[in-house]
Amino acid sequence: MIELEGVVERITYYNEENGFTVAKITVKDNDDLITAIGYFHCLEVGEVLKLRGNWTIHKDYGHQFKVEFYETIMPATVRGIENYLASGVIRGIGPTMAKKIVKEFGEKTLEVLSNSPEKLLSVPGIGEKKLKMITESYSQQQETRDIMLFLQEYGIGPNVAVKIYKNYKEKSIQILKQNPYRLADEVYGIGFKTADYIAQKMGMERDSMERLCAGLKYAVVKAADEGHVFMPLEELLYKASELLSVEKEPLNQAFLALEEKKDIVVERAWGREDVYLAAFYYSEKAVARRLFLLAAMIDEPLEITDETINEIEKCCNIRLAKRQREAIEKAAQHGVLVITGGPGTGKTTTIQSLLEFFKKQELKVALAAPTGRAAKRMVETTGVEAKTIHRLLEYNAYEQGGMAFGKNQDDPLDEDVIIVDEMSMVDIILMHHLLSAVRPGARLILVGDKDQLPSVGPGSVLREIIESDKIPVVVLDEIFRQAQESMIIVNAHRINKGYFPYINVKDKDFFFEQVLLPEDILETILEMTKNRLPNYGDFDPLEDIQVITPMKKGLVGVANLNDKLQFLLNPPSRRKKEYHYRACVFREGDKVMQIKNNYDKEVFNGDLGRIVRIDDEDVVIVSFADAWQEREVAYQGQEIEELSLAYALSVHKSQGSEFPVVIMPITTSHYVMLQRNLLYTAVTRAKKLIVLVGTKQALTIAIQNNRSLRRYGHLSDRIIDEFSQAIFRDGSI
Numbered sequence: 001m002i003e004l005e006g007v008v009e010r011i012t013y014y015n016e017e018n019g020f021t022v023a024k025i026t027v028k029d030n031d032d033l034i035t036a037i038g039y040f041h042c043l044e045v046g047e048v049l050k051l052r053g054n055w056t057i058h059k060d061y062g063h064q065f066k067v068e069f070y071e072t073i074m075p076a077t078v079r080g081i082e083n084y085l086a087s088g089v090i091r092g093i094g095p096t097m098a099k100k101i102v103k104e105f106g107e108k109t110l111e112v113l114s115n116s117p118e119k120l121l122s123v124p125g126i127g128e129k130k131l132k133m134i135t136e137s138y139s140q141q142q143e144t145r146d147i148m149l150f151l152q153e154y155g156i157g158p159n160v161a162v163k164i165y166k167n168y169k170e171k172s173i174q175i176l177k178q179n180p181y182r183l184a185d186e187v188y189g190i191g192f193k194t195a196d197y198i199a200q201k202m203g204m205e206r207d208s209m210e211r212l213c214a215g216l217k218y219a220v221v222k223a224a225d226e227g228h229v230f231m232p233l234e235e236l237l238y239k240a241s242e243l244l245s246v247e248k249e250p251l252n253q254a255f256l257a258l259e260e261k262k263d264i265v266v267e268r269a270w271g272r273e274d275v276y277l278a279a280f281y282y283s284e285k286a287v288a289r290r291l292f293l294l295a296a297m298i299d300e301p302l303e304i305t306d307e308t309i310n311e312i313e314k315c316c317n318i319r320l321a322k323r324q325r326e327a328i329e330k331a332a333q334h335g336v337l338v339i340t341g342g343p344g345t346g347k348t349t350t351i352q353s354l355l356e357f358f359k360k361q362e363l364k365v366a367l368a369a370p371t372g373r374a375a376k377r378m379v380e381t382t383g384v385e386a387k388t389i390h391r392l393l394e395y396n397a398y399e400q401g402g403m404a405f406g407k408n409q410d411d412p413l414d415e416d417v418i419i420v421d422e423m424s425m426v427d428i429i430l431m432h433h434l435l436s437a438v439r440p441g442a443r444l445i446l447v448g449d450k451d452q453l454p455s456v457g458p459g460s461v462l463r464e465i466i467e468s469d470k471i472p473v474v475v476l477d478e479i480f481r482q483a484q485e486s487m488i489i490v491n492a493h494r495i496n497k498g499y500f501p502y503i504n505v506k507d508k509d510f511f512f513e514q515v516l517l518p519e520d521i522l523e524t525i526l527e528m529t530k531n532r533l534p535n536y537g538d539f540d541p542l543e544d545i546q547v548i549t550p551m552k553k554g555l556v557g558v559a560n561l562n563d564k565l566q567f568l569l570n571p572p573s574r575r576k577k578e579y580h581y582r583a584c585v586f587r588e589g590d591k592v593m594q595i596k597n598n599y600d601k602e603v604f605n606g607d608l609g610r611i612v613r614i615d616d617e618d619v620v621i622v623s624f625a626d627a628w629q630e631r632e633v634a635y636q637g638q639e640i641e642e643l644s645l646a647y648a649l650s651v652h653k654s655q656g657s658e659f660p661v662v663i664m665p666i667t668t669s670h671y672v673m674l675q676r677n678l679l680y681t682a683v684t685r686a687k688k689l690i691v692l693v694g695t696k697q698a699l700t701i702a703i704q705n706n707r708s709l710r711r712y713g714h715l716s717d718r719i720i721d722e723f724s725q726a727i728f729r730d731g732s733i
């Protein structure tokens with residue numbers, strides 16, 4: 001085996017799932033960068049590595065160094081130190097500051113940081129506050145070195161080491177030796193796979209109880225990530241035995257241990273054994289129970305006459321359709337009501353009429369939606385304040401990613417009526433929190449389109465409530481004349497019913513461009529975004545046009561489209577500052593999306609923004625516009641992981657948002673993604689124009705494929721049970 005030492009200059013490729021990395025590295029005595037490939041845990045630019053491995057020749061890429069073992073070492077050269085500091089590992093230091101510091105102290109930089117950090121005050125831009133931040137962060141880095149060294153013996157990189165250290169401090173090594181699987185449970189950002197990797201390297205037995213328990217739990221968590229509220233026991237054992245490469249027999253024992261610890265709940269009902277993560281089980285039960293209570297414990301039904309309806313119609317300047325009228329009557333009578341319908345069927349208009357009705361009754365109404373963008377649209381269409389559900393419930397964030405809500409059973413919302421829009425995006429946990437905060441006697445009105453993609457989180461809440469047949473539902477199915485003008489709306493309904501859309505009708509808004517090969521589809525999309533559509537309808541490529549794609553990978557997947565669109569619409573320039581993070585480049589002017597909820601910064605999964613500037617200290621400032629204001633949010637160092645480029649979005653990420661123009665590739669090169677509800681969801685995101693680029697064959701397959709994966713959940717059964725038990729108890733409800 002050959003040993004090399006070098007500095008990471010660039011990360012060309014990084015696979016988040018398995019850590020496979022392609023990196024460019026400068027090595028001693030070699031002017032050219034070498035390409036190193038191998039499995040790394042979160043490599044950073046600037047890290048100095050000792051690599052062991054062998055040279056290979058790739059047919060397209062030529063010489064590559066295949067890394068078998070690696071170790072991170074502290075840099076010794078001026079350039080190495082600068083790169084190391086510039087990588088963002090130390091809070092308060094980014095590339096610009098790194099340059100300034102190294103210019104001042106050269107090779108002695110790390111020594112100064114360790115022994116006489118006050119000297120940093122001589123560097124322009126470092127004051128007392130910043131010095132404190134830097135010294136704290138650097139000494140934390142030093143403290144983590146022991147554990148890092150320990151971990152590196154097992155091939156684990158510094159990024160993971162820092163997370164472990166933050167959690168366990170000086171107990172880190174001890175805990176790792178006892179049971180590395182605790183990491184999966186207790187350290188935010190470390191999953192079973194990493195813990196298993198560490199454990200295996202440390203020589204832990206494959207069939208140790210710790211491993212089996214952690215693996216089983218991981219299989220349940222994975223099922224939840226795929227949208228299931230539970231997993232049938234047999235299926236779970238099968239999956240876990242595959243994952244862990246062990247027989248099912250020893251898993252049974254681990255399973256009982258987990259059940260005893262109350263990490264999971266096994267429900268033996270409906271003639272089967274189903275396994276839940278405890279939180280999902282209790283949430284699902286509570287949702288059914290509270291829906292029943294709200295339905296049963298309504299305050300007095302409100303009186304509604306023809307005159308009331310007339311007045312509403314007058315105020316809203318509209319003649320209500322039969323179903324809309326029915327929605328108002330049912331809202332007056334019942335504690336819980338579902339209003340569902342596709343695009344253009346009058347949901348928003350019904351909400352407006354309901355607002356008018358409740359205003360006349362002098363009842364206090366809260367409007368809410370699961371995402372910031374959906375709430376913003378509610379404000380725009382109703383002219384009334386609307387909040388995200390999180391904000392309505394006064395969330396509080398905890399460090400480890402947990403949360404608590406200020407509004408709950410003990411301190412419920414004081415509104416008399418809660419109207420929630422975009423209900424298809426609400427998962428079982430959020431529904432549980434919402435229902436806990438609605439006081440018995442108040443009214444809950446759930447509005448949404450049951451045919452949209454289900455929530456990202458587990459459960460099919462809206463669909464299952466409707467399927468229970470116990471909660472009153474009004475289905476709006478009339479497409480109003482005004483909406484019929486739009487081919488987008490007409491075709492969305494056709495697609496939903498399994499019919500081929502009307503395409504390329506003159507002067508309409510639904511276009512299909514036949515292009516066969518993925519490389520040509522890509523070219524067409526780029527050309528349309530940059531030139532054709534802006535010329536056609538005066539659309540701004542950044543503000544108005546949104547590329548949405550069903551694929552993550554491949555030529556027309558999210559990653560590649562973002563790469564190409566960024567280069568096309570916001571190319572590199574000396575005037576625009578950049579921030580490099582792993583294989584990503586963020587540039588001033590970029591369109592970005594927040595990809596996880598951040599309660600501290602009050603930005604949420606799905607919020608879209610623009611990078612307005614990157615300051616001298618490499619803080620990336622993003623401007624987000626919500627319903628009320630434009631807000632600037634700062635991202636520093638690794639926080640940037642919460643952002644992704646948003647020139648192209650996956651269909652899932654586009655849920656709940658609307659855009660003037662949508663362009664979507666549709667190709668048979670990714671068969672599995674050709675699904676009716678994906679297409680339907682993407683099409684309904686467009687307001688003025690949609691262009692599908694691909695083949696009619698792919699479009700046909702998508703329309704015909706209605707076998708979207710059924711999510712495991714028992715909400716519907718539980719609601720039915722709640723209602724029938726109530727009848728059983730006292731003869732009536």
Ligand SMILES: Nc1ncnc2c1ncn2[C@@H]1O[C@H](COP(=O)(O)OP(=O)(O)OP(=O)(O)O)[C@@H](O)[C@H]1O
Nearest residue numbers: 319320321342343344345346347348349480482483
């Ligand atoms: N009773 C009605 N009579 C005539 N037009 C109506 C009526 N109700 C709604 N409309 C019109 O139909 C169109 C669609 O209505 P609305 O926006 O309320 O539907 P929606 O279901 O919320 O649609 P989307 O989901 O696409 O936002 C609007 O132009 C609205 O003015």
